[in-house]
Amino acid sequence: MNISNVIEGVSRRDPRSIGRAISIVENHDPGAQAILDSLDAEKIAACLVVGITGLPGAGKSTLTAQLIKEYRSQKKRIGIVAVDPSSPLSGGALLGDRVRMMNHALDRDVVIRSMATRGRLGGVCGSAGAAVRIMAQSGCEVVLIETVGVGQSEMDIVRMADLTAMVLAPGLGDDIQAMKAGLLEVADILVVNKADLRGADALVLDMESVAQQRQERQGRSTRVCSTIANQGQGVAALAQSFKEINGQFQHSGEKAQRRLQARRYEVIDWAVELIRPRIADRVAQKQGFCGDPMLLAQDILAELGVESKK
């Protein structure tokens, strides 16, 4: 399959071409640049990108699978980027999010791609953005990015998506957890999943108080939604919330601003990642490696021609 066939196939919604295109870009194979250059900015701009994040076991994949069903009932073509962690030991990964989405395997308007973090620590993989854009090029109107199970500080998804839903479940932490800084401060929607379990009502109250504080301090509205994902309850309302928030963001200019920020961050992340091997080479060459690490880093950057001293 040559690159022009792949590029043409993506626009034709050919599953094989979409799969190949994402791999080529993810692996930085020859042709990656041609693929990325071929993408249509208008299609990318029109696509709604939603981040689904939250603690491991909160129900992200089950909720994502239910959202697929909801969007398909609205006849929307949908993409899913499902990220799971790479092993720090072997570099391998077990990508298991798809198990819960297999009921849609034969639907050609559901484009699912499992991706490993490959060393990125922010909860998403480096090529997630490119995968989203390729899916948008293939006609996806909505793309959901399901992050790895996150703790409190994996913020990459908030920078990358048009809006982000943080999925919580009762029994995973007390109200002190909710007071800490982090994702709860920046997600646009707080989803209390497993709402049929004991403790869910209290969690909803806690989250509503988080939302209220944000309103008072930052003047930002945050929605709190309840779902029972494995029964599909609350999922249509959640999708409706996505739509309404997206509408508000489009109207207020927030969407355009977030897209611009997302591009900036993605460029910075890539720049750092692309220069990392050269830095690693220099570090390996240093004999008698002593002195303060930050000062050594400045020396190495100076050797590479990057001015870093303030």
Add this chain to the structure above:
Amino acid sequence: MSKKYRVLIGKPGLDGHDRGAKVIAQALRDHGFEVIYTGIRRSPAEIAAAAVQEDVDAVGLSSLSGAHLRLFPAVVEELAKAGADDIVVVGGGVIPEDDIATLKEAGVREIFTPGATLEDVVNAFQGVCEKK
């Protein structure tokens, strides 16, 4: 291993015995593969469609229940239909010696039976992925 190999481990048909598939999936993960696991009770068409979307290098099929002669070749056919006959299919499970030649003729590259070591299986995946 610098290039990341992607493989899919699947269980076609009405067979809920997934211990073997999970052991293989973890062994491959531990050897640096990115392994997509699609769970139990899936049709050959569903497995092939997932393999195409995920753009894997190889598909590993696991079977205990005895339907391998029908299900393994069906996955090979579905991949070919999807224009993905370059995705290699290997299989394993409780498979009688006599069936191995039939499966290989139908396009299944390797067959592993009880007693195969994890090393054998990992090496086989490594081999088929490298050759691509």
